[in-house]
Amino acid sequence: MFRTAIKMAPTSASDIPSLNxxxxxxxxxxxxxxxLKGASPVHNDRIGLFHGDITTLSVDAIVNAANTSLLGGxxxxxxxxxxxxPGLLAExxxxxGCPTGSSKITSxxxxxCNKVIHTxxxxxxxxxxTESEKDLRNCxxxxxxxATQNGVKTIAFSAISTGVYDYxxxxxxxxxxxxxxxxxxxDDTKSLDKxxxxxxEKKDYxxxxxxxxxxxxxxxxxxxxxxxxxxxxxxxAEVKASHLPNVPTTDPAxxxxxxxxxxxxxxx
Ligand code: ADP
Numbered sequence: 329m330f331r332t333a334i335k336m337a338p339t340s341a342s343d344i345p346s347l348n349x350x351x352x353x354x355x356x357x358x359x360x361x362x363x364l365k366g367a368s369p370v371h372n373d374r375i376g377l378f379h380g381d382i383t384t385l386s387v388d389a390i391v392n393a394a395n396t397s398l399l400g401g402x403x404x405x406x407x408x409x410x411x412x413x414p415g416l417l418a419e420x421x422x423x424x425g426c427p428t429g430s431s432k433i434t435s436x437x438x439x440x441c442n443k444v445i446h447t448x449x450x451x452x453x454x455x456x457x458t459e460s461e462k463d464l465r466n467c468x469x470x471x472x473x474x475a476t477q478n479g480v481k482t483i484a485f486s487a488i489s490t491g492v493y494d495y496x497x498x499x500x501x502x503x504x505x506x507x508x509x510x511x512x513x514x515d516d517t518k519s520l521d522k523x524x525x526x527x528x529e530k531k532d533y534x535x536x537x538x539x540x541x542x543x544x545x546x547x548x549x550x551x552x553x554x555x556x557x558x559x560x561x562x563x564x565a566e567v568k569a570s571h572l573p574n575v576p577t578t579d580p581a582x583x584x585x586x587x588x589x590x591x592x593x594x595x596x
Contacts, residue, residue: 338386338440341482341522344376351546359541364506369547371512376524377540378484379533383411386440387482387524389433391471393489394446396425398432403491404528408444412437416444429466433474443480445471449489452496461503464489468507476519484524487532497535501525505536505543 350356351372382390382404392408395401398420400409409416415437423446426432431447447470450463467488475483485504489495508523525540527533 338384339378339380341376341385341387341484341524344378344385344522344524346522347372347375347377347540347544348546350377356537356541356546358546359538361542363545364542367509367543367545369545371509372544372546374512374518374520374522375508375540375544376522377536378524378526379528380526381407381528382484382486382526383407383439385484385524385526387484387522388441388480389443389445389475389478389483390436390439390441390526391431391445391447391483391485391488393486393491393493394426394448396427396448398423398426398446398448404486408439412439412444420446429463429470431467431470431474433478441484443478445474445480445483447471447488449493449495452489452494457499460489460495461499464495464500464503465507468504469511472508472511472520472523476515481519481521482524483520483522484526486526487528487536490529490532497531498539501532501535501539502543505539509543 345353345355347356348369356377378385390408393404395405400406400417400420416434416439419434419437423432423434426446426448428448428450431445433443433445436442436444447467449467450460452460468485471483471485474480485508487497487500487504490497490500504525512520512523525536527536
Protein backbone atom coordinates (compact mmCIF):
# COMPACT_ATOMS: atom_id res chain seq x y z
CA MET A 329 0.00 0.00 0.00
CA PHE A 330 1.27 3.48 -0.89
CA ARG A 331 1.45 6.18 1.70
CA THR A 332 1.09 9.82 0.73
CA ALA A 333 2.98 12.29 2.89
CA ILE A 334 0.58 15.01 4.00
CA LYS A 335 2.26 18.38 4.26
CA MET A 336 0.73 20.68 6.85
CA ALA A 337 -0.10 24.19 5.68
CA PRO A 338 2.42 26.66 7.15
CA THR A 339 1.35 28.49 10.30
CA SER A 340 1.63 32.28 10.12
CA ALA A 341 2.60 34.59 12.98
CA SER A 342 -0.97 35.88 13.30
CA ASP A 343 -2.24 32.28 13.77
CA ILE A 344 -0.04 31.80 16.82
CA PRO A 345 -1.76 32.79 20.05
CA SER A 346 -0.32 35.74 21.92
CA LEU A 347 0.17 35.64 25.67
CA ASN A 348 -2.90 37.84 26.11
CA UNK A 349 -5.01 35.31 24.25
CA UNK A 350 -3.52 32.38 26.17
CA UNK A 351 -4.37 34.12 29.45
CA UNK A 352 -7.92 34.77 28.26
CA UNK A 353 -8.30 31.11 27.30
CA UNK A 354 -6.91 30.13 30.67
CA UNK A 355 -4.15 28.19 28.89
CA UNK A 356 -1.53 30.15 30.79
CA UNK A 357 -1.90 30.66 34.50
CA UNK A 358 -0.64 33.45 36.72
CA UNK A 359 2.82 32.56 38.02
CA UNK A 360 2.94 31.13 41.52
CA UNK A 361 6.23 32.96 41.83
CA UNK A 362 4.45 36.26 41.13
CA UNK A 363 5.72 38.74 38.54
CA LEU A 364 9.44 39.27 38.31
CA LYS A 365 10.72 42.69 39.39
CA GLY A 366 10.43 44.99 36.36
CA ALA A 367 8.09 42.61 34.49
CA SER A 368 4.93 44.06 32.98
CA PRO A 369 2.15 43.04 30.58
CA VAL A 370 3.01 45.68 27.95
CA HIS A 371 4.47 43.20 25.46
CA ASN A 372 1.89 40.44 25.89
CA ASP A 373 0.24 41.05 22.51
CA ARG A 374 3.62 40.75 20.79
CA ILE A 375 4.82 37.52 22.44
CA GLY A 376 3.61 34.14 21.21
CA LEU A 377 4.03 30.54 22.32
CA PHE A 378 4.02 27.72 19.77
CA HIS A 379 4.35 24.03 20.53
CA GLY A 380 5.48 22.17 17.42
CA ASP A 381 7.85 22.07 14.46
CA ILE A 382 9.59 25.38 13.74
CA THR A 383 10.08 24.44 10.06
CA THR A 384 6.31 24.85 9.49
CA LEU A 385 6.22 28.52 10.48
CA SER A 386 5.76 31.20 7.83
CA VAL A 387 7.30 34.04 9.81
CA ASP A 388 9.95 36.55 8.72
CA ALA A 389 12.73 34.61 10.48
CA ILE A 390 13.22 31.42 12.45
CA VAL A 391 16.18 30.98 14.79
CA ASN A 392 18.20 27.81 14.37
CA ALA A 393 20.24 26.19 17.18
CA ALA A 394 23.35 25.72 15.04
CA ASN A 395 26.89 24.60 15.79
CA THR A 396 30.08 26.62 15.19
CA SER A 397 30.61 25.12 11.71
CA LEU A 398 27.15 26.29 10.53
CA LEU A 399 27.23 23.25 8.26
CA GLY A 400 24.21 21.50 9.73
CA GLY A 401 23.78 18.90 12.44
CA UNK A 402 21.09 16.91 14.26
CA UNK A 403 18.02 18.12 16.16
CA UNK A 404 16.40 21.32 14.97
CA UNK A 405 19.46 22.18 12.84
CA UNK A 406 19.04 18.99 10.81
CA UNK A 407 15.29 19.52 10.46
CA UNK A 408 15.84 23.08 9.20
CA UNK A 409 18.49 22.07 6.65
CA UNK A 410 16.38 19.20 5.34
CA UNK A 411 13.30 21.38 4.95
CA UNK A 412 15.27 24.27 3.41
CA UNK A 413 17.10 22.14 0.82
CA PRO A 414 20.70 22.32 -0.42
CA GLY A 415 20.66 26.09 -1.08
CA LEU A 416 20.86 26.72 2.66
CA LEU A 417 23.99 24.61 3.11
CA ALA A 418 25.59 26.29 0.08
CA GLU A 419 25.02 29.73 1.63
CA UNK A 420 26.18 28.55 5.07
CA UNK A 421 29.46 27.35 3.50
CA UNK A 422 30.23 30.97 2.54
CA UNK A 423 29.85 32.26 6.13
CA UNK A 424 33.05 30.90 7.68
CA GLY A 425 31.36 29.45 10.77
CA CYS A 426 30.19 31.35 13.84
CA PRO A 427 31.49 31.56 17.42
CA THR A 428 29.42 30.51 20.44
CA GLY A 429 27.01 33.27 21.50
CA SER A 430 26.94 34.89 18.04
CA SER A 431 24.51 34.70 15.14
CA LYS A 432 24.48 34.87 11.33
CA ILE A 433 21.58 35.26 8.90
CA THR A 434 20.73 33.48 5.63
CA SER A 435 17.77 33.12 3.31
CA UNK A 436 15.12 30.51 4.05
CA UNK A 437 15.17 28.70 0.67
CA UNK A 438 12.39 26.05 0.60
CA UNK A 439 11.22 26.88 4.14
CA UNK A 440 8.01 28.90 4.53
CA CYS A 441 9.97 31.59 6.45
CA ASN A 442 12.00 34.28 4.66
CA LYS A 443 15.20 34.14 6.71
CA VAL A 444 17.03 31.78 9.03
CA ILE A 445 19.08 33.23 11.87
CA HIS A 446 21.72 30.69 12.92
CA THR A 447 22.84 31.13 16.50
CA UNK A 448 25.40 29.01 18.33
CA UNK A 449 24.33 28.12 21.85
CA UNK A 450 26.70 27.00 24.59
CA UNK A 451 27.26 23.36 25.46
CA UNK A 452 26.02 23.57 29.05
CA UNK A 453 28.77 23.33 31.63
CA UNK A 454 27.55 22.82 35.20
CA UNK A 455 30.93 23.95 36.52
CA UNK A 456 30.78 27.20 34.49
CA UNK A 457 27.08 28.03 34.73
CA THR A 458 27.67 31.80 34.63
CA GLU A 459 29.67 31.52 31.40
CA SER A 460 26.98 29.31 29.85
CA GLU A 461 24.31 31.84 30.82
CA LYS A 462 26.29 34.71 29.31
CA ASP A 463 26.69 32.82 26.03
CA LEU A 464 23.00 31.89 25.90
CA ARG A 465 21.96 35.47 26.62
CA ASN A 466 24.20 36.63 23.77
CA CYS A 467 22.53 34.12 21.41
CA UNK A 468 19.12 35.72 21.99
CA UNK A 469 20.49 39.25 21.95
CA UNK A 470 22.55 38.87 18.76
CA UNK A 471 19.59 37.18 17.03
CA UNK A 472 17.26 40.04 17.99
CA UNK A 473 19.80 42.62 16.82
CA UNK A 474 20.25 40.82 13.48
CA ALA A 475 16.47 40.64 13.12
CA THR A 476 16.08 44.37 13.65
CA GLN A 477 18.96 45.21 11.27
CA ASN A 478 17.33 43.07 8.56
CA GLY A 479 13.79 44.40 8.87
CA VAL A 480 12.49 41.18 10.42
CA LYS A 481 9.12 41.84 12.08
CA THR A 482 8.13 38.34 13.16
CA ILE A 483 10.70 35.97 14.65
CA ALA A 484 10.42 32.46 16.09
CA PHE A 485 13.07 31.07 18.44
CA SER A 486 13.78 27.40 18.97
CA ALA A 487 14.77 26.58 22.56
CA ILE A 488 18.49 27.13 22.03
CA SER A 489 20.89 24.65 23.74
CA THR A 490 18.13 22.66 25.49
CA GLY A 491 18.62 19.55 23.33
CA VAL A 492 21.98 17.90 22.76
CA TYR A 493 23.76 20.86 24.38
CA ASP A 494 22.05 19.97 27.67
CA TYR A 495 21.10 23.40 29.04
CA UNK A 496 18.43 22.81 31.77
CA UNK A 497 15.08 23.79 30.25
CA UNK A 498 13.85 26.06 33.06
CA UNK A 499 17.13 27.94 33.29
CA UNK A 500 17.23 28.34 29.51
CA UNK A 501 13.61 29.55 29.37
CA UNK A 502 14.42 32.11 32.07
CA UNK A 503 17.36 33.47 30.04
CA UNK A 504 15.27 33.52 26.83
CA UNK A 505 12.32 35.36 28.42
CA UNK A 506 14.51 37.81 30.32
CA UNK A 507 16.64 38.73 27.29
CA UNK A 508 13.63 39.15 24.99
CA UNK A 509 11.75 41.26 27.56
CA UNK A 510 14.67 43.58 28.15
CA UNK A 511 15.23 43.92 24.39
CA UNK A 512 11.57 44.78 23.86
CA UNK A 513 11.65 47.25 26.77
CA UNK A 514 14.46 49.09 24.98
CA ASP A 515 12.93 48.80 21.50
CA ASP A 516 11.07 52.12 21.54
CA THR A 517 10.34 51.95 17.79
CA LYS A 518 8.57 48.60 18.25
CA SER A 519 10.61 47.14 15.40
CA LEU A 520 9.30 43.65 16.19
CA ASP A 521 5.63 42.76 15.70
CA LYS A 522 5.88 39.32 17.26
CA UNK A 523 8.45 37.19 19.05
CA UNK A 524 7.45 33.53 19.24
CA UNK A 525 8.94 30.96 21.59
CA UNK A 526 8.84 27.53 19.95
CA UNK A 527 8.86 24.45 22.14
CA UNK A 528 9.10 20.96 20.74
CA GLU A 529 9.52 18.62 23.68
CA LYS A 530 7.14 18.59 26.62
CA LYS A 531 9.87 19.55 29.12
CA ASP A 532 10.44 22.85 27.28
CA TYR A 533 6.72 23.52 26.89
CA UNK A 534 6.33 23.06 30.66
CA UNK A 535 9.31 25.33 31.34
CA UNK A 536 7.90 28.16 29.17
CA UNK A 537 4.38 27.68 30.55
CA UNK A 538 5.65 28.23 34.05
CA UNK A 539 8.20 30.99 33.31
CA UNK A 540 6.39 33.18 30.74
CA UNK A 541 3.84 34.40 33.34
CA UNK A 542 6.73 35.28 35.65
CA UNK A 543 8.34 37.51 32.98
CA UNK A 544 5.18 38.64 31.14
CA UNK A 545 2.37 38.68 33.74
CA UNK A 546 -1.28 39.22 32.71
CA UNK A 547 -2.64 42.76 33.03
CA UNK A 548 -5.45 41.63 35.32
CA UNK A 549 -5.76 38.27 37.01
CA UNK A 550 -6.77 35.78 34.30
CA UNK A 551 -9.89 34.72 36.27
CA UNK A 552 -11.28 38.29 36.20
CA UNK A 553 -10.33 38.81 32.57
CA UNK A 554 -12.25 35.66 31.64
CA UNK A 555 -15.46 37.40 32.75
CA UNK A 556 -14.72 40.33 30.48
CA UNK A 557 -14.38 38.56 27.14
CA UNK A 558 -17.47 38.35 25.02
CA UNK A 559 -18.81 35.05 23.76
CA UNK A 560 -17.75 36.05 20.22
CA UNK A 561 -14.17 36.69 21.33
CA UNK A 562 -14.07 33.36 23.16
CA UNK A 563 -15.28 31.46 20.08
CA UNK A 564 -12.75 33.25 17.84
CA ALA A 565 -9.96 32.48 20.28
CA GLU A 566 -10.88 28.80 20.54
CA VAL A 567 -11.01 28.51 16.75
CA LYS A 568 -7.54 30.05 16.45
CA ALA A 569 -6.12 27.72 19.09
CA SER A 570 -7.75 24.67 17.50
CA HIS A 571 -6.03 25.38 14.18
CA LEU A 572 -2.63 24.86 15.71
CA PRO A 573 -0.97 21.53 14.91
CA ASN A 574 -0.83 18.77 17.46
CA VAL A 575 2.27 18.47 19.56
CA PRO A 576 4.86 16.27 17.85
CA THR A 577 6.75 13.83 20.02
CA THR A 578 9.79 13.41 17.78
CA ASP A 579 11.76 15.47 15.34
CA PRO A 580 9.59 15.08 12.22
CA ALA A 581 12.49 14.34 9.94
CA UNK A 582 14.71 12.40 12.35
CA UNK A 583 14.30 8.79 13.31
CA UNK A 584 16.52 9.48 16.31
CA UNK A 585 18.04 12.57 17.85
CA UNK A 586 21.43 12.74 16.14
CA UNK A 587 24.25 14.36 18.07
CA UNK A 588 25.43 17.45 16.26
CA UNK A 589 28.97 17.86 17.48
CA UNK A 590 29.91 17.05 13.87
CA UNK A 591 28.16 18.12 10.72
CA UNK A 592 25.37 15.77 9.62
CA UNK A 593 24.17 17.54 6.52
CA UNK A 594 27.48 18.02 4.79
CA UNK A 595 28.91 14.69 5.88
CA UNK A 596 32.02 16.45 7.17
P1 ADP B 1 21.19 22.22 20.92
O1 ADP B 1 22.39 21.44 20.48
O2 ADP B 1 21.41 23.72 20.83
O3 ADP B 1 20.71 21.76 22.23
P2 ADP B 1 19.04 20.79 19.58
O4 ADP B 1 18.63 20.85 18.16
O5 ADP B 1 19.55 19.49 20.08
O6 ADP B 1 20.09 21.96 19.77
O7 ADP B 1 17.84 21.26 20.50
C1 ADP B 1 17.41 22.59 20.60
C2 ADP B 1 15.91 22.60 20.82
O8 ADP B 1 15.26 22.39 19.58
C3 ADP B 1 15.42 21.50 21.75
O9 ADP B 1 14.48 22.10 22.64
C4 ADP B 1 14.72 20.52 20.82
O10 ADP B 1 13.65 19.85 21.47
C5 ADP B 1 14.18 21.48 19.78
N1 ADP B 1 13.80 20.92 18.48
C6 ADP B 1 14.23 19.79 17.86
N2 ADP B 1 13.63 19.67 16.65
C7 ADP B 1 12.80 20.74 16.51
C8 ADP B 1 11.90 21.20 15.50
N3 ADP B 1 11.73 20.53 14.36
N4 ADP B 1 11.20 22.36 15.72
C9 ADP B 1 11.38 23.05 16.87
N5 ADP B 1 12.22 22.70 17.84
C10 ADP B 1 12.92 21.55 17.68
